[in-house]
Amino acid sequence: MIIDGKKLSNQLDNSMKAEVAALRESGIEPKLVVIIVGNDPASQIYVRNKHHKAIKLGITSIIERRPQDFTQPELLTLIDQYNRDESVHGILVQLPLPKQIDESAIIRAIAIEKDVDGFSPENVGKLFNNSHDHYPVSCTPKGIMTMLAHYNIDPEGQHAVIVGDSNIVGRPMGALLLNAGATVTYTHILTKDLSSYTRTADILIVATGVAHLIKAADIKPGATVIDVGMDRDENGKLVGDVDYDHAKDVAGAITPVPGGVGPMTITSLMQQTLELAKVANNRTLETVK
Amino acid sequence: MIIDGKKLSNQLDNSMKAEVAALRESGIEPKLVVIIVGNDPASQIYVRNKHHKAIKLGITSIIERRPQDFTQPELLTLIDQYNRDESVHGILVQLPLPKQIDESAIIRAIAIEKDVDGFSPENVGKLFNNSHDHYPVSCTPKGIMTMLAHYNIDPEGQHAVIVGDSNIVGRPMGALLLNAGATVTYTHILTKDLSSYTRTADILIVATGVAHLIKAADIKPGATVIDVGMDRDENGKLVGDVDYDHAKDVAGAITPVPGGVGPMTITSLMQQTLELAKVANNRTLETVK
Known part of the structure; x- marks a missing residue:
């Protein structure tokens, strides 16, 4: 048996499209912010793919591009701005980051309820402890x-x-x-x-x-x-x-x-954005880990 | 070969005694707070053993005993008091807790730099990600x-x-x-x-x-x-x-x-109390995980 990730991701994308439309009807606008620092060519492609997928599903997508010499304090300020922005449900900082920036400090700075990559130590700890809470995962x-x-x-x-x-x-x-x-x-x-x-x-x-x-x-x-x-x-x-x-x-x-x-990885990112949007709005999740 | 935990813990206790004395000489007073709620007989013994071991090594030990009907908000207030008390290096809440209290909420309430049991999700996540920071472990x-x-x-x-x-x-x-x-x-x-x-x-x-x-x-x-x-x-x-x-x-x-x-478990708790006291005072740690 061939496990067809492409076909499955297409199916899931189609049902997500309908779900996003229904969420928007009910006044919830799922919103993802992707921050990219510098010019890594592979990262540029990944970020573009995420952006296009989000748009295709009706998820609002913001890309924040910053130059190669962007500093850690500047990046922390940018993250903090989106942490405090209640309209944003997921924040993703594309890795790798330029050398002057400490990746683990950046990952820890993302609010755990918007950590759509599931990389923050607190969310990782919940996963490893099989916590009953909702938490995002990689x-x-x-x-x-x-x-x-x-x-x-x-x-x-x-x-x-x-x-x-x-x-x-x-x-x-x-x-x-x-x-x-x-x-x-x-x-x-x-x-x-x-x-x-x-x-x-x-x-x-x-x-x-x-x-x-x-x-x-x-x-x-x-x-x-x-x-x-x-x-x-x-x-x-x-x-x-x-x-x-x-x-x-x-x-x-x-x-x-x-x-x-x-294909399943990017679809999962979109699913997780929706999950975080629903949790932020006290909606019940159908998916259970 | 018999792995003699009792003998090893005695050796380690002896060197810790000297280390605590030296820390006190230099103005650092390692302090552990153990909070016990209710009357579980096994927990009473564990808490007493920890207290006696700490005293024996020269570590300041405070036991906070609260009745079986102590509430979660009251416990959170007590933890917060010790989180903010700079003289305290380790906070341990003896488990299990009475039914009216949510253990995971209590574990999360302990400041991660005083989480001497290493149970908080953030410290667990750092362990599971093999983080380069210092973090306490179980x-x-x-x-x-x-x-x-x-x-x-x-x-x-x-x-x-x-x-x-x-x-x-x-x-x-x-x-x-x-x-x-x-x-x-x-x-x-x-x-x-x-x-x-x-x-x-x-x-x-x-x-x-x-x-x-x-x-x-x-x-x-x-x-x-x-x-x-x-x-x-x-x-x-x-x-x-x-x-x-x-x-x-x-x-x-x-x-x-x-x-x-x-015998090694309780000795490790004391070692970890010392490690947290040293980190809080910007001392270098000799032990590396």
Whole structure:
């Protein structure tokens, strides 16, 4: 089975469009602010994509562009302005930031109820403690949980193996799966005999940035394989961290690259913007983590 | 090898005594406030033990006892008073709290720089993100890391398996081991074929509250086995979650119950009080997580 993230994200986008229209009818205008500092070319593309997606769904999107030499105090002032602006529901500061700015200080400065990337320590702590509150979570793992649910893959009692323990993907992914009842193994660059872990995974999440790290022989037959990688092979072709062409014959379900996790991340960002807008307006959330 | 937590905690207590004396010489008076609400008999003993240990080391200890019907607003007011009191370095609210009080609201109310139990979401998030800041961590896992270091057991590249994923022990324990470079597996009540995980553990941490859950056959020969359990067997004898008498012949290193993890937890609480006192006074910390 191919887990079609592109198709699912399109479906979710369509229902969000209707939801945003209904929210606007009822007087709630979901609003996202994206702040970008400097000229990183990849960041420019990401920010543009987020902006276009928001507009397409009817979410009000503000992009704040600042020069490469923007200072930390200036950035903190800008964030504070939007923290205090009640019309804004989500604030996202595009990473990486120029060297003169301390990223962790910036992440901590975003009001936790507008932390649409879910990176603030308080929201991360709530995730790791499986808190009963609503809290935003990192968008890539959130999108993966949505895909698993849509394809009726229940993590409870399954062995989930995470390859790559970054704060943005691997770590929150493991916490979400643990909260969903999975047995969770975190593997990473220091793990010895990686294959001995991946071959026991019922659900394998790969987020390393190493093209074709995971081969068919590393996969348990029938496993669900989620590939977060967006790498280039020797010919410059976009490939994942999993050797898809051979892995698909072993896996029970697998995400392609492109068209798997990627489209779900941006859709999850939009879903989370809506969730924060609804929480800010005391609306009930239908989605439960 | 027997990992002697009692002996190690005595050693650490002795050096802390000297350290507290030196801090007092230099004008810093480490001060811990423990708040207990209601009459839970076990909590009364824990609080008394903490108080006596603090006094023994020269740490100023204040116990605030409040009746079973103390309200949440009253407790928040009491915490706020100590949050604002610059002479206080650590605030601990003994759990569990009476039903009329929301524990998570109370934990969040403690100033993060005085959160000596390390339970606040922001400190938990910093732990889970392996933040470079200083932050307090839950005392039982902290004590276990101290024991491992003292016995020259380096988690880097080792497979650490956690049995029991509570917020107080299992989860922060896994995060500390992950931060130290271990491959970490979280197992729990929903895990299928638990033994298939425990038998691959180089470092096995058991914190379930189930007497003798882990038998010799569940342990990899030569593994380090850390038993957090404090259970009663059918004869009322204090035992651990590990069947120590048989497990000790298989394990490479093992903690007894009693005399293993237990004494280290309270010593770690005192260490953390000192760390918070030093951070509050801009002193350098010798201990690095």
